[in-house]
Amino acid sequence: MNERLLEIDVPGAALESSSLVVAAGEVVALLGANGSGKSTLLRSIMGLYPARGAVRLAGEEIGALSPAGRARRGIGYVPEGRRLFPGMNVRDTLLVGAHGSAAAAGPRLRTVLELFPMLEKRLETPAWQLSGGQQQMLAIGRALMSEPRLLLLDEPSLGLAPVVVDELMLRLRGIAAQGTAVLLAEQSVARTLEIADRVYALAMGRVVAEGTPAAVHASGVLERAFLGADVVTPIRNSSRAEEQP
Amino acid sequence: MSPEKSRGSMTAFMQLAFNGLALGAAYALVALGFVLVLNATSAVNFAQGDLVMVGGYGAAALAAVLPLPGIALLPMVMAAMALLGLAVAALAYFPLMRRPASAVFISTIAVGLLLQNGALHIFGPEPRAAPPVLSGGQLHLGHVVLPYQSLAIVAVAAVLVLGQRWLFAHTQLGRRMRATAQDREMAAALGIPVRGMIALTFALAAALAGASGALLSNQFFVTPTEGGALILKAYIAVVIGGWGSLEGAVLGALLIGEFETLVAAWFGYTVASALLYGALLAILMARPQGFYGEAAERRA
């Protein structure tokens, strides 16, 4: 059994506390609608948002570390909307993700470019001129330059065509196979279920289900969380007399 | 107009244009430092002009002790100014990081006061001059007279501006400073020590200001209060060039140098200044909801 690389306390459905765990080499998905708390959870792992409980990386409590400190401990972050630096070209974007000198980053740069060959041809291109898919790959490449143990991705498929999303998911699978743990927050359910080892479903800031993709999918909890499929309409149909004028 | 006269006025024009270029080059260093800090912190460093003044005094004082040409003193002055820049960051910026930008405006006004009066006490109220960069003397290009000092100012400024560009484009340090200026949170999430980068930005800005002061104080005697007009010109350069653009700030400053020199030659310094400030007000007022409107839209 793989060691627990990341462990963070999260509130559970019935208000009890539970933990979200990611092991090395795993792809773990956080699924939930907008406002379900996925982004907030990733940000609190990164230290950009106060965490409710403990955050442990490879057993070590990192709650007191700044975001830069956590990045240096081996967490890579690919935020929602990519947040590429305006005006930087592809090469600079990748190099700024490395923690050491440009020379030392040489081999790692080559590895990342092998992973994303479409970037290799465009090293001098300003990041803003790339297509959505290429930008997403660049953002991931930037995070990989520091050789992180854990890669956090916040809605990488946002705004991308389905074909591109497929490609993206395959790459993520490949990255995990190389040993980097991947924690992926997504709204795009179908694609994500195909590559994840485990899934957590979030609603209103709480974990409402957890398990293998097949199990979570079969339980129907995702639809309830997203569209309130089987919520009976009590408010409008209740007796008017009960309500205060 | 007779050929001699037209040649004469052509010569005069080129002469002035060259002088304006030299002045603009010195301004460009001030404006560049100003916009670097602005980008990194979203704050106006009102002490930037006074830092120029300190650089001028520093060069003059150093020259009294070390009888070397300006070019040899320059690196020493810039190094000392870099340290001063770190001090300014520590006093006026870091304690106010979480407060609105106007607080840093005020704290840097205060630091400017300290610098002015510190200079007054250390150096006295007499104007001082720094030694020339290489030597006095002039180059004659046809009928145009190019003082070596002005040539040196343009050359040194060009080297420094290009040096800053090279630093930002080709070194890890430069990339990290750019990242910090463009998206501080993202930079932190990549492991970049944001505070350190900001401190270095202040140091760089102060070094550039100091260089400008050392260059300018040979032709224009330095007095404790001259920082005030400079900060306004840096501000104007940045507005003309586009808030936040490094190249724009440099170009804006060159434009101001030329404008000042040319207009002053024909109509006097007062008219030049008045037109400059008038142009500033016109630009600010004519920009559509633009500045403020953008902010309001971004917010909601």
Place this chain on the structure above:
Amino acid sequence: MSSAALAPTLRGLGDRAPWVLAALCLAAYAATASPYGLRVLALAGAQVVLVLGYQFIFGHAGALSLAQGAFFGIGAYVTAILGGRYGLGFLASFPVSILAPSLLAAAIAAPVLRLATHYFALATLGLAQVALLAAVNGGAFTGGALGITGVPGIVFFGWAVPRGLGLVAAVWLVVAAASWLSVHLTRGLTGRAYAVLRGNPLAASAIGLSEQRLRLAAFLLSAGYAGAAGALHAHILGVVSSESMAFSVMVACLAMTVIGGSTRLAGAFIGALLLTYLPEWLRSLEGYSLLAFGAALLAAIVAAPTGIAGALAKAVAALGRTERPILPTPAELPVPQGPSGLSLLVVRGLAKRFGGIEALKGLDLTIDRGEILGVIGPNGSGKTTLANLVTGFAPTGGGTVILEGRNITALGASEIARAGVGRSFQNPALPPELTVLEIVTLARASLEDDLGFRAALAGRDRSDRRERHEAEAMYFLRSLGADGYAHALCASLPYRAAWRVEIARILALEPKLVILDEPASGLTEAEQGELARTLRRLARLGLGLLVIEHNMPFLLPVADRILVLDEGRAIASGKPEEVRQNPAVISAYLGRKVGLA
């Protein structure tokens, strides 16, 4: 006198006691001072007036103006020219000294006040430089670089107020009048309205306060006060030169205001007196006074941003009684009027571009009174842009918005709020430094136009009206279950209270249409139920509601109709049941969901 009446009287005396004491000290000092000392005292008085003026624009309106020194200089020059050169008396030169800078301020106000911090500071700095240039190069008119000498003291119809004690008395009489005016204008709710402007400008617009008008009034007053101060300065010194316009005057004013305290009356006195007398006391330490200025300003802005007066007030509050203030009794308000027969909100072809992105591509929608329209859509679909456009927080890029027959498309946010459209924000628009009761009270006062300097001058900003507004505010707070939080600071409200206060703030302006942006976020299920019941209650009272939400289990049962946006367009509209099963909607949200039952 009964004991109940005694307590407030004693408290009133307690408030006044420090002032009476200070006045007595001042008088005692004046009686025994040398002519030079009297001159310094008079000059200090002029500085008090200058700082009082600066407090309007810098302290209350929170805008960093760098023109205060220039306004001061203009006032000084006007007095020097009218009084010195043309021999006009005080009654002629003083009003003109006040008017001239005010007119200048009015002339540049419109374009300049719209500018954000850095630009506003720069524009006022530029103005100051132009004024200085004009003074130095004004030739015979301004006396050029040397200035104008022989400015008389204060002269009424040929009778000159005696220099020394007489002049000091006259100057401090003006100080007293200026202080009275400052207090009268800012002590009431108007001062709190400016606090909203500083603390949360969105909230100010949302309760119907025009940011532009508030800033303009503050700017004009600051200029007028500065002109008066400059005039006094000219009379005292007898000489006016470009020194009166120099940037050092501005810096000194800024330092006095920050160090003394930028919103408190006492701050103006403390700052002006301290920084006028500091150079005198440090006379032995030759010129170190300016270093001390700079150091004090730095220390103040870093460690004591509310100034010495603010620090003192905090100390006094900490030492003082901690009795629980009483809650006003809620008033009863009539039920809002019924429908008028027109559709409440009609939006046609609403469009908006941000740079290269089309956030809204020609949207149509209608809401009737008594109806709840839910608006849903993925991130970036344009929901918040829609809210901003309808409520005037962003200008439209095309289309029309009609509120019950009235075209509100081009109106600003505060005007639309007063026209009857209330809105909430994703982060509640509540100013952190005010209490819950204050913000809702201000909304009520805003509705009746009881706020602002004009209202204060007209006598509408008074304590009996304030009490009535507070009672009305309590009504709204109680109807939302938030009356217990009345005296809590908005910054300290937990989520479960903030939503109630936000809605109370909205209802206090008696809106016809309420737009809510993700009202259920952060609420427990129980609270969501309460929110839902509240919304239905409002609909039954005849309000129209537009509710933007992500939270389907909350929204779908509450809304009468749902509008689905995706990438700036409406892709579905209808009853909640229909919309939920619409394949286009499902795919917009879940992605290509092959296989999900």
